[in-house]
Amino acid sequence: DADVTQTPRNRITKTGKRIMLECSQTKGHDRMYWYRQDPGLGLRLIYYSFDVKDINKGEISDGYSVSRQAQAKFSLSLESAIPNQTALYFCATSGGSGGVRETQYFGPGTRLLVL
């Protein structure tokens, strides 16, 4: 089984709808991240969580919210989806005591289309 899983893998929604993307990990890592990938822009950090009680905004958090329900679960919500949130979303985890040296492990991604 994959260490980092994301559900759903694909989602089509309409403008104004609320949706949630879920991420689960079995690696026992404390740190979890949500990224957005757009063609030509690479990955941009939306939110990150150092542990269950510590959640921080990334560079593009507007229009998004997150919830860290447990060490293993980190959800991303779009309260009112808009078309420019159409993108590929990745969850990642890291652990250990290496700070930024920690390898980030990525899920397979969720492809979101907002009509």
Add this chain to the structure above:
Amino acid sequence: AQSVTQPDIHITVSEGASLELRCNYSYGATPYLFWYVQSPGQGLQLLLKYFSGDTLVQGIKGFEAEFKRSQSSFNLRKPSVHWSDAAEYFCAVGPLGANDYKLSFGAGTTVTVRA
């Protein structure tokens, strides 16, 4: 601000030929540098990373990268490309702040391998 530039959006290489992907960074201190690969339909996987020491770093799948401080570069190389190397490659730099876990990713280089 820290940033990463991957000058080549797309590279086509023949199977068996050598490959070099360029990465340039802008950073105020000694950077931590990473190369990740994203195979079609997959999440990102770490190929290699550089923190300090020997400037030539060996990674998985036969890849290596060389850190050149004078050129602010961290180019990825492979002597002989296999068809399975067709993927998108991302260079990343961190940390983005003190006691930080965040990375800044480049826009990516897509590699096509022709028979």
